[in-house]
Every structure is written in C-alpha cells, then in structure tokens.
Amino acid sequence: MEITTRSLWTLIHGMGFGALYLLAGSGAVIELQSRFRPDSVNSARAHSPFLGRYLASMAALAWLTVLTGTYLIYPWYRTPPPAGTSNLAAYPRAFLLAHPSTSAWHSIGMEWKEHVAWLVPIAITMAAVVAIRHRNQLTRSVSLRFTLQSFVVLSLVAAGIAGFFGAMLDKAAPVGGGVPIQIVKENAK
Numbered sequence: 001m002e003i004t005t006r007s008l009w010t011l012i013h014g015m016g017f018g019a020l021y022l023l024a025g026s027g028a029v030i031e032l033q034s035r036f037r038p039d040s041v042n043s044a045r046a047h048s049p050f051l052g053r054y055l056a057s058m059a060a061l062a063w064l065t066v067l068t069g070t071y072l073i074y075p076w077y078r079t080p081p082p083a084g085t086s087n088l089a090a091y092p093r094a095f096l097l098a099h100p101s102t103s104a105w106h107s108i109g110m111e112w113k114e115h116v117a118w119l120v121p122i123a124i125t126m127a128a129v130v131a132i133r134h135r136n137q138l139t140r141s142v143s144l145r146f147t148l149q150s151f152v153v154l155s156l157v158a159a160g161i162a163g164f165f166g167a168m169l170d171k172a173a174p175v176g177g178g179v180p181i182q183i184v185k186e187n188a189k
Contacts, residue, residue, distance in 0.1 A: 009072050010170060017065035020162050025156035032149050033173035052132035059128045062121035062155065069117060076175045092122035092173035101185045105172050109165040123155035
C-alpha cells in the first residue's frame, strides 16, 4: 500500500487540520453556551483563561489549514496540462473544466472554497483576541458575548462549507502525483 506526497499533504490538510478544526469548533460552541449560561456567568469558570487559549489553538489550526490549502494543495490543483495532453486525470482543474457535468465543481465549488476558507482563520483569530483581551468584560456584556459567539459560529459554518467542497472536489478530481511513499510493503507469495 502506498500514497503519494501530494495525496499525503491533501490528507494532512483536510482530514488532519481541517477535520480537527471542525471538531474543535463544535467544542467551542458548546463551551461558549455552557460558560455564559445565566446561572454560570459570574462563576470563576467564566473568568478563566481557558476559552481564550482554546480559541487561539483553533486559530492556529485554521491558519495551518488555509495556508497548506492555499500554498501547497491549490498550486497542484491548478497545474496546467502540457499541450496535447489527452488524459487530464493528473490535472484536477483542467479535468473538471473539460467535462460539462463536472465544470460546476470548479466554477462553484473551488471558487467558493478558495474565498470562503479565508473567512475561517480571520473570524476565529478575531474571536480569540476578543476572548483573551476582554475576558472580564465578556461576563458583563451580552452584546460582546453574542458577537464572540457569532464569529465562532461564522468560522465553523465557513469551515464546514470549505470542507464539504474540498471533500467533493477531491472525490471528483483528486490531487495526485508526487513521490510515492510505501506505507505497507506487500509480502511476496
């Protein structure tokens, strides 16, 4: 069994950083809801630095995801085929655009993915900064809590959209190539 370096980086980007971000995002929503319930707003837990650190970790994951996607995976996706190439399977963008039934995956899916994905680290970084700098004001300001929760949810929804399109694009036209990496060697019989 083997995997190529490009497939490995796609896996790290999507199922590593991206999936961890989505899991952490659901945890953040639950933490925000439980931390700022009316009966717990004035508790010591509401003033702890945990939330800020948690959101900062999520921001790091979001930046890792979007940067690996933008600067590693996306250039491989957009690689143009050499002139006269008839088998476009190794050139995902060209492959999708060559078929009317799959061209929407590029024109809608990838275009949305490459723009919506950048909302994720921006929104969650803003939320982390607010949670760290204004930790004590969060217990007193309902509007600040609502804004914080809104940006966390916005980042989670944007990550979900980008992840969905990424998974569907990888299914329709996977980014492949690169050096093969032997994972499990088969025994000769």
